[in-house]
Amino acid sequence: MATEHSRSAARMMMAPAVVLLLGWMLVPLMMTLFFSFKKYLPLRGDSMANGLDWVGFDNYVRFIGSSSFWPSVQATLIIVGGVLVITIVLGVLLALLLDQPMWGQGAVRILVISPFFVMPTVSALVWKNMFMDPTNGLLAHLFIFFGAEPVQWLSQASLQSIVMIVSWQWLPFATLILLTAIQSLDSEQLEASEMDGAPKLKQFWYIILPHMSRAITVVVLIQTIFLLAVFAEIFVTTGGAFGTRTLTYLIFQRVLESQNIGLGSAGGVYAIVLANIVAIFLMRIVGKNLDK
């Protein structure tokens, strides 16, 4: 039993961590909000020391009014959606396959999980220079070998290429979580259904998939959080060209390339809003799933 005394002691001991984490979250958020209402162009001589001009909602209006805003939201959603669909469909299939009895199961699992350990920048560089390069890339060699014209991946199918790279990175994560979900399924249920004459496909649809739904939900949630912030893959491969400018990348360009901190901060606030809209939608769908 926790007494009043021990409870307040626990609070005291937690306080440093809570204060640190709260500060860690609130200080950058407050700074972003602060800058988003200011005119802050360091190259034009604006500085914190001289005081910044208050411009109200100018930055917000300009950020959303720019012709690259809606395409960037679209690109973000395509990347997040595309990667989610690919990783979950392939992840379920891979998890089913890896759950079967076989020789060298541990070794295969390590092979499948390995892409997750590669840093995003490195994997983007590897894919860009060694696979998707139209002259030296392995994919180009493969296409020529089969007598086809090599595709200029990153300029002709840029968004698809990035979805592919990011999917390669996140497939292991989905597979790993879904595999543990399948392993927790009681085999007696499957055997009972088999006795009743259920074909494999129906077993999958009515027993395995509902059993995995929670794990799928978790994968969707965690991946969405990380995929909204995909940056390195775009920076390294296309640099935001060919329609791959996501919202994150647009903010980066506003702040660091055009040196307009106020405008970028307004973009950051929009990104927070977008992430929350997506999160609310997901939570609605997911909440139904998790309550069961």
Place this chain on the structure above:
Amino acid sequence: MARAITNNRKIINTSAAWAVGLLIFFPILWTILTSFKSEAQAINDPPIFFFFDWTLENYGVVMERSTCASCGTR
């Protein structure tokens, strides 16, 4: 009770899983292989898989260029 699994089934599972596993691992394997190639052989057409002149040259260059060569002496 668990059922006995036929060997045939196991062979199919094993080969399918290894094929997929190697396919997913391939970019990393290719990176490792290329790291042992010289510049000229790395961009050879057609690409060479195993029978190139294995060299540690690239690893030396990385160590030289990195500022960490003096880490121990500082």
